Structures are given as structure tokens and as C-alpha cells.
Amino acid sequence: MENYKTLQVFQKFPSSGVFHINLNRPSQRNALSRDFFPEFSIAFQSLDQNPNASVIVLSGTGDHFCSGIDIKTLNSFANDTGDRGRSGERLRRDIKYLQEAITAIERCRKPVIAAIKGACIGGGIDIVTACDIRYCSKDAFFSVKEVDMGLTADLGTLQRLPGIVGFGNAMELALTGRRFSGQEAKELGLVSRVFGSKEELDEGVKIIAEGIAAKSPLAVTGTKAVLLRSRDSSVEQGLDYVATWNSSMLVSDDLMEAVSAHLQKRKPTFSKL
């Protein structure tokens, strides 16, 4: 496993198929430093390629999920080359590089579950909206904070949040920057469930993650890929995509194993992807 400065990547229970990525700067409330972005990309690429990893749980060390971009690094984005056009072009590339790090979550074929406690602010929302499933504990609170920092959010929130909570709700949250609770996040559909405590969140997410990890890796990977593709295309294009996908991957050992297990009234066992 790589040595990271800003992350912890580990398995709590070897052989469960569940890997954990923790944002790991608790003294700074897991603020996203410059080092974070390349490390985050590498962590997801490496688990994508790791056959032992079936599901990834993304969380934060300490009491908070993420306090957003490291405010102390914000002035590093002002890179005056002396020419306004060149400075702008360089900054554009810089922003796209940061965007790619967040999109690494979607590029990873394995499902990613965000387990959110405490603060999930600014860049934290960019991250969780790229995740496949979101759960939080009762103490969690959220804010699309960029507008209060004089920023237009640019790492994915404005693109992904409307599809999750609806256009009007996304507009309201992003224009006001207001803090909202885990309960409201549930009502908006940003999280699927609110757990009563951090301990219950950890236990509940463990059970859900292990449940997904025990399913057919081909079916799980296909479901993520097809849903993401369908989100970004018309129904007709989505149906066409899944027909092509399944024409090459429907008939598999996993299908045969699932059918046999059903007939024999036993749990199926699938090989790794």
C-alpha cells in the first residue's frame, strides 16, 4: 500500500472485500491540501486495479468528514505569469487537474460509499456528490460554502448535486451556502440514511458494504457503469449502452453461479474481478 500524507487506506477485515479510504488530516478537520489531490487519484486508481477490493468506504479521521479546501492554499491558485491570458490558461489546467482527482471516484469501477460525520463543507460536498451512495450520522452537517468564500464551486458540486437533490434545491443550497443538517440531507435525498451515532454509522455501513461486496462483481461493476452512463445520456442512449454492455458480460460464470445457488438454496460465491 502506498504511503500517503493526507489519506489512510486500509482494510478493517481482510477477505471482506471492503477497503477504507480516510481523509486523514484531523487536526485541520480533513481540509484538502495540495498534496491531497494527487494522492486521492492514486488511491482510487490503485483500488480500482486491486482484485481484493470490491467496495470502498470513504470517511474522515476524527470528528469531521471534511472542512473543504485548505483555505491556506487558496492563494497558491493566483499564479501571475505577467500575462493575463497565460495565467488564466494555467489556472484552468490547474482546476481541471483538481476536478480529475474528484472524478477518480466515478472512474473507479468499484462502488464508493461515503460515510459522513460532522462537517461536510465546500470541497467535501464535491467529494460526496461523486460517491455512489451516501450515509451520515445524526451529528453531520453540510454546506455548499463556496459562495461565502467568493468562489463559484468548480470541482463537481454544481454539476452533480442537481441530479441528486433536484435543480431547485441545488440552486438554493449553492446560492445561500447555508448549513443544513443530516436530517435535511436525508429529506433532500443527498444521503440515503441517517444513523443515530458515529458508531451506528460505522456498523451500518460495514453491513451494507459487506453485503454489496458479496454480490457478483461483474453485476455490481456493470450497475455502476450503466447508471453513471444513463445519468449523462438520454433513456434511448442508456438502453443502447446497457444492451451492448450485457451482450458481452451477461453470460458469465456469475450468472451460472447465481442460478445454481438459487436452485440449491445456498449463498452464491463469486470469483474476483
Ligand SMILES: CC/C=C\C=C\CC(=O)SCCNC(=O)CCNC(=O)[C@H](O)C(C)(C)COP(=O)(O)OP(=O)(O)OC[C@H]1O[C@@H](n2cnc3c(N)ncnc32)[C@H](O)[C@@H]1OP(=O)(O)O
Ligand atoms: C480551486 C478551488 C477548489 C476548491 C474549492 C473549494 C471551496 C471550499 O471548500 S469552500 C469551504 C471552505 N471551508 C470552510 O469554510 C470551513 C472552515 N472550517 C470550519 O468551519 C470549522 O473548522 C469546522 C469544519 C466547522 C470545524 O470546527 P471546529 O471543530 O471548531 O474546528 P476549528 O477550531 O474551527 O479548526 C481546527 C483547525 O482546523 C483548521 N481548519 C478547519 N477548516 C479548515 C480549512 N478548510 N482550511 C484550512 N484549515 C482549516 C483551523 O484553522 C484550525 O487550525 P489551527 O491551526 O488549530 O488554528
